Amino acid sequence: MSRYEKLHAWRECHELALAVYGATKKFPADERYGLTSQTRRAAFSAAVNIVEGAARRSKREFRRFLDISLSSLSEVGYALRFAHEAGFLADADWSALSDR
Numbered sequence: 001m002s003r004y005e006k007l008h009a010w011r012e013c014h015e016l017a018l019a020v021y022g023a024t025k026k027f028p029a030d031e032r033y034g035l036t037s038q039t040r041r042a043a044f045s046a047a048v049n050i051v052e053g054a055a056r057r058s059k060r061e062f063r064r065f066l067d068i069s070l071s072s073l074s075e076v077g078y079a080l081r082f083a084h085e086a087g088f089l090a091d092a093d094w095s096a097l098s099d100r
Contacts, residue, residue: 004054013047013069016100020076023093027083035088039079046072 004010020043024036046069053065080097083089089097 002051002054004051007050007054009066009069010047010050010054012100013043013050013073016073016076016097017043017047019097019100020080023080023089023097024083026090026093027088031088035079035083039076039083042072042075042079045069046076 017040021040024039027036049065049069049072053062053069056062056065077098080089080094084091084094
């Protein structure tokens with residue numbers, strides 16, 4: 001098992017990224033290169049920055065990547081809020097993703 005796989009934060013981000021990919025499949029086709037892509041990239045970025053940070057040799061560098069991951073999570077949160085308020089994300093999906 002890799003170092004990052006032991007981290008609760010990575011597991012949560014990984015599950016969020018999978019859930020975001022599933023939920024964004026329902027977005028309008030004309031959002032494929034806009035909101036869908038942006039939301040997916042931000043969700044993936046949150047998890048992948050933890051992976052990259054865990055591979056760094058110093059705690060300082062690891063913390064920097066965790067900070068980047070938090071920024072990506074903020075981006076995901078806003079993108080999902082926007083999608084919900086724009087009518088692209090159903091109430092049940094919004095609720096489930098918000099809980100994550």
